[in-house]
Amino acid sequence: MSHTPAAPARRRRRTAVLLLSGTVTAAMTGLTGCGASGASAGEPTVSVWSWRAQDAPVWKTVQDDLARQGVKVRINFRAISPTSYDSVLQTAMNGGAGPDVFYDRAGEGTDKYAAAGMTAAIDGKVDTSAISKAALAGAQYQGKTYGVPFAVQTMGLFYNKKILADHGVAVPQTWAGLLAAMGQLKSKGVTPMYVMGVQQWLLALQIDAVGASTLDDSTAQAITAKQSTYSDPQFVQTLTAFQQFAPYLEKNWQATGSAGNEQETAFALGKTAFIIDGIFDTATINQVNPSLDYGQMLVPSPDGKQPRLDWYMDGDISLNAHVSDAATAKAAEQVVAFTATKAFGDAFSQTAGEISPIAGVQVPAKYPLSVQAEHWYQNQSVNPVFGIRSPMDTPPVSPSDIKKKTAATTPGIFTAEQNVAVPLLEGKVSPQQAAATIDTTLGWYFGKQ
The missing domain is CATH 3.40.190.10 (Periplasmic binding protein-like II)
Structure with a gap:
């Protein structure tokens, strides 16, 4: 990619x-x-x-x-x-x-x-x-x-206008509407959504894109302030919503992503109606198909709250x-x-x-x-950032690494989300189990290690 x-x-x-x-x-x-x-x-x-x-x-x-x-x-x-x-x-x-x-x-x-x-x-x-x-x-x-x-990078829900129009599907405005639209497309033999199971980093960003509209600021702040954890009901709801994409993904999605651009290419070539992706990947989409007519929206909130933008530096x-x-x-x-x-x-x-x-x-x-993304960033973005580049994604550097003058890595929230994304979509873990796994990985942050 x-x-x-x-x-x-x-x-x-x-x-x-x-x-x-x-x-x-x-x-x-x-x-x-x-x-x-x-x-x-x-x-x-x-x-x-x-x-x-x-x-x-x-x-x-x-x-x-x-x-x-x-x-x-x-x-x-x-x-x-x-x-x-x-x-x-x-x-x-x-x-x-x-x-x-x-x-x-x-x-x-x-x-x-x-x-x-x-x-x-x-x-x-x-x-x-x-x-x-x-x-x-x-x-x-x-x-x-x-x-x-x-x-500044932003995440959004991209949709193919022609596919939706050709199949009489309106651009969804709610979470229930999004699931219904994907179900309608699937019944007509259209692949509703494309993901790349091999590229777990993008799956983690997709979780955060859902979370931006699911977590309110007080919950995000509580997690940041270590007054709550990722087992908070609102974040569990984020994982639950993400898991609901599973029936609408392309066949053999787990094996997709070895080249790193399959999601954007499939979308550009009209092989799927929706993708959750970063604004950075519009360059690839436009290169593959400069005439593609597509739009972008914020991921709807599962509980009807105003959708918001996921962003990171x-x-x-x-x-x-x-x-x-x-x-x-x-x-x-x-x-x-x-x-x-x-x-x-x-x-x-x-x-x-x-x-x-x-x-x-x-x-x-x-x-x-x-x-459009810049406008959302200035007026409708989640605050504080709770996922990638957040405090719980920046582990303290170990004294031994400083002494040895070497650069090493301790898993942060972004790595933790990557580790649970595929099992969630495969139904091998529940949202509650995935949240607990994330909390365990972040023991260094929440003071449990």
């Missing part, structure tokens, strides 16, 4: 042998080859790693804009498969072979590399005044800022603290500094069609669904 979180999200780890033997895909600008710092004819080359292949044109713009400012640098952009990115980056950083600049997962990702001394604090080096404090929080560790946030652009070549280190710092400017935010939103956290940047009108 060629995105983020959603695009932008934390991916299931694989072994180093598999990771280093060909699970990587690359999209590059500048010189071929990537990862090691270097210079060519006096022009430093800065390597940039990301899980977002769609951002390659953005980095060409960055290189051109810096050149116009008199900063000569060759940017070598490398996109790594989203499902492998976290492990590939961690292996490289732990081995001292990491990139000069890299996309970092907000929260847990920021913390583990900062605690290990692998990323450089940018306070005093980069002007982050145009970025809100809320956005910067995910890029900070122990009071210092270690990266520049680059995108995707990540931040970080600076490797151990760039050996002085000229490259200076150029890398200049590159990161540019990512905090409105010019970068404009280039990002213009190319990716996503929401930038930089003040003054607006999503272009040519991305109507992203404009």
Whole structure:
């Protein structure tokens, strides 16, 4: 899958042998080859790693804009498969072979590399005044800022207008209406909803998309404040609602997702009526079928409350603290500094069609669904965030890892949700059992470990 979180999200780890033997895909600008710092004819080359292949044109713009400012640098952009990115980056950083600049997962990702001394604090080096404090929080560790946030990701329920119209199905406005619409489509031989069982990270985001309309702010705050847990009736209701999708999924959904883009491709080709996906994946949908007529709505609330938007801060652009070549280190710092400017935010939103956290940047009108998502984000989003990138998704870095100067991971809520998503849809666990499993995984947060 060629995105983020959603695009932008934390991916299931694989072994180093598999990771280093060909699970990587690359999209590059500048010189071929990537990862090691270097210079060519006096022009430093800065390597940039990301899980977002769609951002390659953005980095060409960055290189051109810096050149116009008199900063000569060759940017070598490398996109790594989203499902492998976290492990590939961690292996490289732990081995001292990491990139000069890299996309970092907000929260847990920021913390583990900062605690290990692998990323450089940018306070005093980069002007982050145009970025809100809320956005910067995910890029900070122990009071210092270690990266520049680059995108706000949102989740929505996308629907194929033609499929619904051809079968006389109205766009559903309620949870009961959504289930009824999918049942009507199924009875006519149409696949109502598509998911990717192999890509549990997206299933976890789908749980959060349902939860945004199910949990009220007081419940989300209670969980955040450790006054309640994920066994709270409202979150159990979230898992119950998610489980209700099971009868309406494509055949053999558990085996879908090895390529990472099957959900978006199936939707774009008219093979399913609904998907729950991130705004980051509209780029893939539009690429596969530019003429597709589709809409976006918030996931309805199972109990009739006003539906709300699930969002998260995707990540931040970080600076490797151990760039050996002085000229490259200076150029890398200049590159990161540019990512905090409105010019970068404009280039990002213009190319990716996503929401930038930089003040003054607006999503272009040519991305109507992203404009709609931006409006929801500003006016109808869940607060506080209770899932990915939330406090319970950012485990404290262990003292031993800090001492060893290595980056490691403790499971947070996003990993916990991934672990229960498939068993829920298969009916192997009840919503109550899944919630209890999540609470056990998060014992470090709720003080039970």
